[in-house]
Amino acid sequence: MSGAKDSNLLKWIKLISITGGAQxxxxxxxxxxGLLIIRLLPTKEYALYTLANTMLGTMSLLSDGGISTGVLALGGKVWEDKKKLGIVLSTGLQLRKKFxxxxxxxxxxxxxxxxxxxxASILTTVLIVMALIPSFYxxxxxxxxxxxxxxxxxxxxLQENQIKVSVLRLTISALTVFLFPFTxxxxxxxxxxxxxxxxxLRKIAGKFTETSNEIDPGVQKEIFKIVKRILPGAIYYCLASQLTVWLISIFGNTANIAEVGALGRLSMLLGVIxxxxxxxxxxxxxxxxxSGKALLKRYLFILAAMLVILSGITFIVMLFASQLLWVLGDQYANLEKELVYVMIGYSANVLMGLAIALYTSKGWVINPVYAITLSVLLIISGIFIFDLTKISGVLKLNIFIAVSELMIHFxxxxxxTWSVEKE
Structure with missing residues (x-):
């Protein structure tokens, strides 16, 4: 028994080492x-860059609408069958194109x-929209x-592919943006x-699936069941998740957008975890x-572990805020308080995202009517509580909403999971 536990521990250490090192x-x-782009792009160009990337995230969420959740939930049931898994993947890909x-x-x-x-000029706007096509595709x-x-x-x-993409992006950015500092x-x-x-990535996935363009009506129906419940919330959260940028776009100025975008880059410190x-x-x-108590314990343990890790990282950022801001450049040097707000808000959103990912991976979806209604009430309340003409006020609103929604999804x-225990 002890040998099995040791073997399992070694397996996890190896997985975490490989994954953590690669990430x-x-x-x-x-x-x-990101830092290279922040330093090389003029403030106005970086503000446009922030808007474009924010919209790319929105486009990605809308084009998914819960399809990836459906593929994960159904794929988790047939993951050992190459043919069935291939059909699930193919069905999901076809739906994604339609969306x-x-x-x-x-x-x-x-x-x-x-x-x-x-x-932005009309020409610049057209060039930016066209430039988004490869990433969106x-x-x-x-x-x-x-x-x-x-x-x-x-x-x-999977990790090796991600490393190659990241290194290639850094190389191309260093060679091009230095000479042509445009969004x-x-x-x-x-x-x-x-x-x-x-x-x-297609080749990597192909090792575990049989190549097929076959669409299974039954699989499509099951995915649609999940999409119908997730899509309303996905549409809403496309707007709500980028609320900080939208509000600053309305109440702030171009420089404020650049500042929020730059601070958001440092929140990538949490990306590895x-x-x-x-x-x-x-x-x-x-x-x-x-099922039962074991599943409930696993759910709670995962979220508790993430909470401890995020809290530790946020505390470190609080201690070294000035040093971290130094790498962004002089124009962002006086944003220590705002950086901490960004990290707290991002941590709450990461934890909420994990809670959602865990329960949706089992095919459970919260009723979007309840979720959206509560979220809208929170936003309306926050608008009256915080001063949205200041970056700090918008960031506090973001924390307020993120923490509240985290509790809802938790x-x-x-x-x-508790209801599964009772069954």
Missing amino acids: AIVQLTSLLC AFFSLSIAVPILVYLLLHHG STLSDSLLEIIPKLHQDIRP FIAIWAAGIPRILGNIK STMFSILIVPRFARTKE VFGFFK
């Missing part, structure tokens, strides 16, 4: 790339308006293809490596056969 490299190169047009039709007009509103399949090796815990090839160049530099990485949990923990939770996940 440290990925996040470090991403951070260096892409819906996403573009909503997001692009909004992005065009915001870019023009903050001083990759997102249509990246998140689905990654599910396959994650379910099989084939982590090494659309920085976006192109990120999009091209993602296309190449996407091609490799968040990604490790999504790669190692969530897929295992999805495929576990545990409680939902708790009662769902």
Whole structure:
């Protein structure tokens, strides 16, 4: 019995070492790339860059709408059958393409308006929108293809691919943005490596699936059941998750947008931990056969572990805020308080995202009517409580909403696992 425990411990140490080491490299190169862009782009250009990347995230969320959750939940049930897993993946990819047009039709007009509103010329706006295409195209399949090796815990090839994409992005950015400090160049530099990485990702996923373009109506129906419950919330959270940038776009100025975007780069310090949990923990939770008290304990332990880690990192940031801001440049040197607010808000959102990922991986979805209603009430309350003409006020609102929604999703996940115990 002791030997089995030792073997299991060694297995986890090896997995964490590989995943953590690889993610440290990925996040470090991403951070260096972000810092390079912050320092090389003029403040106005970086503000436009922040708006474009914010909208790319919105487009990605809208084009998914819960499809990746459905693929993970269904794939977790058939992950050992290459043919069935291939059908689940193929069905998800086809649905994702259909959702892409819906996403573009909503997001692009909004992005065009915001870019023009903050001083971009028509030519610059067109170039920025065109530059987003490679990255957006990759997102249509990246998140689905990654599910396959994650379910099989084939982590090494997945990590190697991510490292290559990150290093290539840093290299291209260093060579191009230095000579041409424009937003659309920085976006192109990120999009091209993602296309190449996407091609490799298809090969990695292909080891565990039979190549097929077959669409299973039954699988599609099951995915749609999840999408119907997630999509309303996904549409809402596309706006709510980027609330900080939207509010500053309305109440603040171009420099404020650049400041929030720059501070957000430092929150990538938490990216290693968040990604490790999504790669190692969530897929295992999805495929576990545990029920009753064991499942509830696993759910609570995972969230408690993440809370301790995030709290520790945030505390370190509080101690060394001035030193961290130094790397961003002199124009961001007086934002110590705002940096701490960003880290607290980001930590709450990461923890909330983990809670959602855990319970949705089992096919459980919170009723969007309740979730959206509570969230809207929180936002309305916060608007009257905080001064939104200041960055600190907007960031406090973000913390208020993130912590409140974290509690909502934690409680939902708790009662769902608790109900399994009672069955």
